[in-house]
Amino acid sequence: MHIKSAEFVMSNSDVAKCPKAKLPEYAFIGRSNVGKSSLINMLTARKSLAKTSGRPGKTQLINHFLINSNWHLVDLPGYGYARVSKNAKKTFQKFITEYFSQREQLVSAFVLVDIRHEPQTIDLEFMQWLGENGVPFSIIFTKADKLKPKAILRNIEAYKAVLLETWEEMPNYFITSSSNETGKDTVLEYIDTLNDN
Ligand code: GTP
Ligand code: MG
Numbered sequence: 226m227h228i229k230s231a232e233f234v235m236s237n238s239d240v241a242k243c244p245k246a247k248l249p250e251y252a253f254i255g256r257s258n259v260g261k262s263s264l265i266n267m268l269t270a271r272k273s274l275a276k277t278s279g280r281p282g283k284t285q286l287i288n289h290f291l292i293n294s295n296w297h298l299v300d301l302p303g304y305g306y307a308r309v310s311k312n313a314k315k316t317f318q319k320f321i322t323e324y325f326s327q328r329e330q331l332v333s334a335f336v337l338v339d340i341r342h343e344p345q346t347i348d349l350e351f352m353q354w355l356g357e358n359g360v361p362f363s364i365i366f367t368k369a370d371k372l373k374p375k376a377i378l379r380n381i382e383a384y385k386a387v388l389l390e391t392w393e394e395m396p397n398y399f400i401t402s403s404s405n406e407t408g409k410d411t412v413l414e415y416i417d418t419l420n421d422n
Contacts, residue, residue, distance in 0.1 A: 231269035255337030257281035257303030260367040263403035
């Protein structure tokens with residue numbers, strides 16, 4: 226898919242105020258600092274469409290971006306960042322939960338996972354919650370530039386093994402790097418296919 230246009234639409238913390246248009250939508254979620262905003266910039270080839278930072282907790286709202294005038298990408302705050310105040314964490318949790326359980330336009334979520342780490346309980350629990358709530362999702366492994374190909378394969382196999390303890394099959398997954406654009410075409414083609422259905 227060629228990205229002809231990508232524009233910021235709005236930010237808010239209330240799912241009821243998200244864009245009303247019935248356009249297909251894809252949301253990026255995962256732990257703080259996993260690379261959600263960077264991935265959105267990489268996919269859209271816009272350097273600073275979504276704000277990124279080396280410090281976790283950068284994205285704090287639901288951010289809608291309109292792509293090619295006919296679908297939305299959504300950048301969300303990360304979960305699991307210990308240094309955000311308890312209140313802020315609760316507020317995030319509330320609107321993220323509401324977003325995923327109420328947003329009718331959502332076609333699929335992408336749960337981002339840092340390829341370098343062992344499976345983390347918080348990610349596994351979040352995927353479980355999506356499954357229980359009937360939200361389709363794929364996994365996007367991020368920061369693949371940080372590992373050698375062999376280590377990537379080894380970590381994916383370890384992830385699969387843990388997921389298959391609770392899931393009947395391995396969810397659809399992608400290996401990406403926002404630094405060297407690994408996975409860009411594959412993810413965009415996948416979204417294209419879903420948009421056509
Ligand atoms: P929050 O909004 O805080 O939840 O973080 P986020 O998930 O949006 O992460 P963000 O895109 O802001 O990136 C966090 C840090 O990881 C930044 O320093 C990025 O430069 C770095 N980063 C993101 N993706 C990659 C990648 O593919 N490779 C490498 N090497 N670094 C990356
Ligand atoms: Mg972010």
